[in-house]
Amino acid sequence: MTILQSQLNSWIEKYPLLKNVIDLEPVVWLNPNRQKMDSMSGLAVNLEDMKQAEELWQRFAPFLAAEFPDTSAAKGIVESPLCEISNMKKQLQNRWGGEIAGSLYLKCDNDLPIAGSIKARGGVYEVLHHAEQLAMDAGLLSNEQSYEQFSSDRFKQFFSQYAIGVGSTGNLGLSIGIISAKLGFQVSVYMSSDAKQWKKDLLRDKGATVVEFDGDFSEAILSGRRETLAKRDAYFVDDEKSKHLFLGYSVAAFRLKQQLENEGIPVDADHPLFVYLPCGVGGAPGGIAFGLRQVFGDAVHCFFVEPTHSPAVLIGLMTGEKEKLCVQDLGIDNVTEGDGLAVGRSSSFASGISEKTVSGIYTLEDRQLFELLALLGDSEEIFVEPSATAGLLGPLKILETDYAEANGISMSSANHIVWATGGALVPKEEMGGFYQRGKTYLGGAE
Numbered sequence: 001m002t003i004l005q006s007q008l009n010s011w012i013e014k015y016p017l018l019k020n021v022i023d024l025e026p027v028v029w030l031n032p033n034r035q036k037m038d039s040m041s042g043l044a045v046n047l048e049d050m051k052q053a054e055e056l057w058q059r060f061a062p063f064l065a066a067e068f069p070d071t072s073a074a075k076g077i078v079e080s081p082l083c084e085i086s087n088m089k090k091q092l093q094n095r096w097g098g099e100i101a102g103s104l105y106l107k108c109d110n111d112l113p114i115a116g117s118i119k120a121r122g123g124v125y126e127v128l129h130h131a132e133q134l135a136m137d138a139g140l141l142s143n144e145q146s147y148e149q150f151s152s153d154r155f156k157q158f159f160s161q162y163a164i165g166v167g168s169t170g171n172l173g174l175s176i177g178i179i180s181a182k183l184g185f186q187v188s189v190y191m192s193s194d195a196k197q198w199k200k201d202l203l204r205d206k207g208a209t210v211v212e213f214d215g216d217f218s219e220a221i222l223s224g225r226r227e228t229l230a231k232r233d234a235y236f237v238d239d240e241k242s243k244h245l246f247l248g249y250s251v252a253a254f255r256l257k258q259q260l261e262n263e264g265i266p267v268d269a270d271h272p273l274f275v276y277l278p279c280g281v282g283g284a285p286g287g288i289a290f291g292l293r294q295v296f297g298d299a300v301h302c303f304f305v306e307p308t309h310s311p312a313v314l315i316g317l318m319t320g321e322k323e324k325l326c327v328q329d330l331g332i333d334n335v336t337e338g339d340g341l342a343v344g345r346s347s348s349f350a351s352g353i354s355e356k357t358v359s360g361i362y363t364l365e366d367r368q369l370f371e372l373l374a375l376l377g378d379s380e381e382i383f384v385e386p387s388a389t390a391g392l393l394g395p396l397k398i399l400e401t402d403y404a405e406a407n408g409i410s411m412s413s414a415n416h417i418v419w420a421t422g423g424a425l426v427p428k429e430e431m432g433g434f435y436q437r438g439k440t441y442l443g444g445a446e
């Protein structure tokens with residue numbers, strides 16, 4: 001959209017922080033429109049939808065266990081561990097100052113099976129949902145049979161008549177490409193120019209068609225959508241407005257609840273839970289935040305994290321313009337090395353929900369992603385991709401604000417979960433390069 005100077009001036013007058021965002025300064029924004037559960041209404045999805053999504057995952061578990069060896073130990077349930085990272089907590093305090101009260105955990109979606117990133121939740125779910133629908137409509141599914149039948153030649157033959165397309169900077173493409181090819185679909189992944197070569201190679205290796213596109217993510221989506229929908233029997237996974245991706249992510253909340261119970265970690269008004277989620281279009285963090293609010297109500301406080309150069313969800317929620325406003329409209333370049341975070345425009349579906357569920361958003365510079373990567377590697381021997389480190393500064397960032405005070409929260413008994421969103425599939429040399437870069441930044445002048 002074209003922004004008139006007068007419009008811009010009036011936004012900046014109303015939301016002074018927007019000026020800092022436009023100047024690419026790291027900011028912490030608190031959401032004035034976060035709703036308490038008892039006044040939360042009008043959301044496009046609900047707890048029942050989440051339960052149905054969990055049931056779909058359960059139905060497909062025998063298929064996933066059969067096709068993806070990395071899920072077989074968990075009997076086809078795609079889930080990641082929750083790890084306490086107390087060494088990293090010390091490192092964060094040493095390096096940046098401040099006292100983090102309570103325990104610090106990492107939700108290791110960097111290790112999720114199938115796709116090695118958080119996209120194994122949303123992306124895989126959406127394709128499974130679509131496949132089930134097609135099979136059902138064709139009368140292929142009988143109630144008695146296990147979904148292991150999706151592994152059969154008969155099913156693969158059936159799905160080979162259908163095409164799936166997706167536009168992606170990388171990780172979403174990987175998840176959609178891998179699961180779709182496995183089911184037998186003809187799958188095309190439309191990738192932006194900044195997508196990593198190894199991701200393209202891996203996808204081709206798995207049997208997906210990679211269409212390279214000159215331009216950023218929005219343009220890859222645009223041409224992907226256009227080319228896919230021009231085909232007969234084709235389905236486009238639309239990161240900019242997908243309800244299914246959102247629901248696939250939301251199920252993480254049920255799983256996390258179970259993990260916290262197993263560890264004896266309480267979540268209630270006296271033991272608030274803070275969760276920090278790296279954010280691109282807002283689907284993954286939005287789905288998880290929505291799910292967590294459904295499960296833990298007002299006791300959970302979710303913060304999104306975006307690069308200073310790609311604050312798509314931040315500008316959308318701050319101004320209330322949501323997906324109508326993109327970062328380029330404000331002269332922000334959308335250039336970041338955080339894969340999955342280089343997004344100029346937010347998901348319309350997710351934004352309409354996140355505006356009520358999320359506690360706030362902070363931004364950070366790319367340099368810090370690498371610093372955090374190296375610190376996490378050194379202190380915990382956990383190696384994640386740069387974007388997946390963004391949440392690690394969260395516990396310190398909220399100390400800069402009056403969030404706890406304003407919400408009557410005692411931080412002394414809080415717990416913090418940093419959502420690590422990707423990394424397992426990153427080639428060793430690439431990861432070594434990220435780490436070295438982080439070490440250089442850490443060693444260099446502040």
Ligand SMILES: *Cc1c(COP(=O)(O)O)cnc(C)c1O
Binds near residue numbers: 172278341343
């Ligand atoms: C996709 C992705 C995100 C953010 O998810 P969105 O749904 O785009 O907000 C964060 N981190 C990584 C590594 C991702 O791949």
